[in-house]
Amino acid sequence: MKRGRLGLLALVVSQAVWAAEPPAPTFTAEANLVRVDFEVLGREGQPVGPLRAEHLVVKDDGVRQEVAALTEGQGPLDLVLLFDISGSMENAVEQVAATAEVAFRELREGDRVAVMTFEERSTLLLRLTPDLERVTRTVRERVLAGRFEGGTALLAGVDDAARYLMSTGRGAGRRAVVIITDNQGLRSRKEGAVVNRLWEADAALHGLVTASRGRTVMQWYLRITAPYVMFLEEGIGGAVAKTGGVVVAAKNAEEGFPELIRRIRTRPALYYRMPAGPEGKFRKIDVELSAAGRKAFPRAKIYARRGYRIPGAETAVASAEELLAEIDIEEEMEEEVEEEEEEEWDIVLQAVTEPEEEEEAVEVGPPPPPPPLPPM
Template sequence: MSSRAAFQAEFTRRALIPILLIASHFPARAQDPETDETIRIRTDLVTIPVVVTDGRGRRVTGLTREDFVINEDGRAVSVDYFAAGAERVAFVFALDASGSVRDSITHQREAALALFSRFGRNSRVAVMQFRERPELITTFTTDAAQVRSGFLFPALPDRRTAIFDAALAAVRLFAANGDPKERRIVILISDGLDNASRSTARDVIAEAIARQVSIYIIHLPLYTPRDGRLAPRAPSKGFRQIAEQTGGQYFMVGDAQTALDPHAELDLAPVFRAIADDLQSQYMLGYYAAEQNADGSFHRIEVRLRRSKRWRVYALRTGYMKHGSK
């Protein structure tokens, strides 16, 4: 070894000795999950879709986070999340494929797509058709072409119609633990005459409330002679209630004159616009539930306005049950 190389080796050895001596006084720190800084993502956000109406039943817009008070089990909680209007929407179109309304629905594809496109890239949509049993035609997608094809009906003979079974299946397309900030909507288009369901309207309402799904009904009634004139046939019991009791709305489209005209084409575009406006007039509130609430019991939620007593608040969720992880 040259004298220069020997000098560099000796210099390096001498320089390292103080560093090693200092390091020896500090014990090595093992990774400790209790002391290491970790990033926690909270997944216990409880969301409540809310509608506010004035004394005439009209939707009230323009409210802010500070206007609302949330109580859980009688105790006030902070409003941790607030959104005016619908930022994220998932639609399920449940389409009656029976012969009585099949042709009318087929012509509504573009109007339905206009509703879908109004909510932008944050929306997704699925299409279901039903006769005696429901059939999922298009799974949740953002592809307008797939949605359009879901409004085409095969030429099949008329059979019995199971509306409530289809509504229940549509509600169950939404996962019980999905995105809490997403508004979940079923748009059911039918003549309202159920003669095959095993499920009841009560079953549909309970499941929709549990999964925070609102059902909007577009009723295309059949007409029958009554007292010398044509009158709409009454829908099956509970048909209208599955909309009114889940935070949606009920629309009846058509009249006796269009029922007599074989060439009449219904225009559902105004109804779809009304649904979009209704969603945009709603509010989404949220708060983070306490960890000790994951006890499997039911926790009641109440929402009220901080000031105005003239307006009514309709919370589309009245409580929740949460189980702790094992």
């Protein structure tokens, strides 16, 4: 794989963009660019804009970089729908299936969607396809037709979705994983390893989290009375934050799903030239509002990806070999799809081993305090 994957794009930007300096700049094919999908939210949690380059400050490993261009909702989108099919999720999945057609109206020509499920194992039901009717049919006829039971290997499911995206090759489009879950899982992967994998896949993790009041109260109670139980659990919050994603928390997934798809499709991205560095090194990204940005959008907050890996021939080949060795399904699946329209495959989580020495993702501080006890 050539230098230029993982969101470090060698491309010509000739679309209508929000430019750092008018008129919009044109970048030659030799220019290596880092693309950072982000979102700026106001006090009420709503996206704000319009944004200009002077509203933003971006740093790469602590060194300020010039914003080369800004776009909004530009380029094709590859989206993996990752469904939690543990016992408590059937109603939420039914609601998502009911609104799939409405949500997919937010997508555009060239966008592709894949469908995966997970509990203790991860299963790919449908590879990336632009056929949204087929996606809707897969959710209704295959996800809902399955059994909702078993444990929840939450981060393992996210990791497998990132591995799948990496196995499909790399283009100039954007990538995202949308996980539909109640955000309760047992420890199955190291968060840092999963975040690094998402960075390598150039994918943001977004969550549609369904929650009942009863479970919120129980979580608060367990944090006080049985913290060891909470220690054994894992959630998606850290991975979402470090990849620049968003979480939509909704008691009714029927309302939250179309809103989340719309926000993913229309969110902005900034570009800057990639500084020189050793191939394979993980680098930290910081995106902040400038003084002008804080004045234009007081008390707004930025949500952006916080790192990437410098690409190179050696690291790209090694990653591809690792994916093929661990998943061991890509070629077989291509043959099966030609003969049989849809054939699911399983990723056996027990067969996936973590490297002995794996770089941890950048630490971003302690988790937020537990929520206050709701009034009885």
